[in-house]
Amino acid sequence: MYDVVLLTLGSERDAPAACGSGDSCCGGAGETADERAADRCDTPRVPVLACADALTARGARVETVTARSDAEIDEVLARLDGPPRPDGLSWPDPDSKTRLVVATASDAQLRAVLRRLVRRYAPPPSRRPEDLAANRTVPDLPAVGVLPLDPARGGPHRDLVAQLGLPRDPAAVAAAVLDGTPRRLDLLRNDGGSVTLDGALLGAADEAGRPLHWRGRVEVDDTILSDGGEPLLACAIGNAGGYARLDDVALLATPDPADGRVEVAVAVPVVTRSRWGRRRVRLEVRRARGRAVAVVPRDGTVPFVDDGAEGELKRKRSWWTEPGAWAVWTS
Incomplete structure (x- = not known):
């Protein structure tokens, strides 16, 4: 029998007024203030309740938790720790009977949890x-189950669940967590202290949506894409x-989240x-492929979107690959 924690991210600004009449609960929170989408109320959304019911029906002991801070996320992740090591390091338990399901309204929320796992x-x-x-x-x-809170994504940017072909139905997510296998994926760490699961796009656009010019040095391993x-x-x-x-x-030719x-x-x-x-x-x-990439902006700040979270690049930032570092439960 497994102990399953269903983790939802919320905001310290939660209030009943944040809930709309057409849904059990509103958006969610990212890892920082500029990644928060919308406030979340205390009532779990329907997919969370449906997944909890499916897990309970299979005999799992289920607890739903709404975390509104990094410290509260860390309290949940501590349950995945292994036995004490002689070197005193916190280390995940590969044989843990506790499984984690992250209910996400955005890729930024999933990234927030993985960021805390890395820090732990x-x-x-x-x-x-x-x-x-x-x-x-x-x-x-530790492998995580991913429960999307939004309908299937279409359009040019699909969420990570859609890209990886993971289940979206709550009952199917529950089955993957209890009966499935972990699928290991690469993780990008960066020297700003965060992680990237999907990708980042650097650059800005005007009010009409036209890309604006900017300058920066972009280097992949020993290959210089721009000086x-x-x-x-x-x-x-x-x-x-x-x-x-x-x-x-087409910018990226063959992105693969498991090729290292x-x-x-x-x-x-x-x-x-013309003539x-x-x-x-x-x-x-x-284009270039490698183990690491460094970007140095030359004209002040450069806006970016990283796993759906917006920010500004003001100084050199490096990303590097951690092959197979994280995993999702899949059927």
């Missing part, structure tokens, strides 16, 4: 244990495929002239 289990460099893989800074993180001296329209950093396109232009590589692309406007002297602008896409 990543050892400091000075205490790196011998049993940690040479190409990793974190051990195998910072030419204008860019976008830079895509892909673990999965959610940020593979810019309008109708990050794929990076920059879109560069190139001015050409009659007419000026034309075409978009050149340069």
Whole structure:
């Protein structure tokens, strides 16, 4: 028999007024204030209740938890700890009978939980244990079940659940958590202290949605995609495929969340002239794959979207791949 924790992220600003009349509860919270979508009320949404019922019907002991802070997320994650180690490090229990389901209204919420998992289990460099893989800074993180709170995503940017082909129905999610197998996936860490599950898109657009020029040095391992001296329209950093396109232009060619590589692309406007002297602008896409990528903005700040969370890049930021570091339960 498994103990299953159904974790929902909420906001400290929760209040009954935040609930709309057409739903049991409103949006959710991300890992920081600028990642919060909308406030969440105390009443669990229908998918959470349906998943809890399906788990209980199978004999699992189920607890639903709404976490409104990093500390409350950490209290839940502590249940996944293994027995004490001689080196004193917190380490996940590979044989744990506790399973975690994260109910998410956005990819940013799932990222918030994985970010706390990394912070809990990543050892400091000075205490790196011998049993940690040479190409990793974190051990195998516990597998999580993912329960989407929104309908199936369509359009150019599908959520991570859709990209990975994970179940969306609450009963199917419950079956995957109890009977399925963990599917291990790559994780991108960055030197800003966060993680990326899907990808990031750097760049801005005007009010009409047209991309704006910016400059930055983009380097993938030893390959320089831009030296910072030419204008860019976008830079895509892909673990999965959610940020593979810019309008109708393919940026990332073959993003794979389990190949141990990050794929990076920059879109560069190139001015050409026809044989009659007419000026034309075409978009050149340069791509590279590797273990790590570094971006250095040259013109002040560069807006970005990372796993659905918006921010501004003000200084050098590096992402690197942790192959197979996290996992999802799948049927």
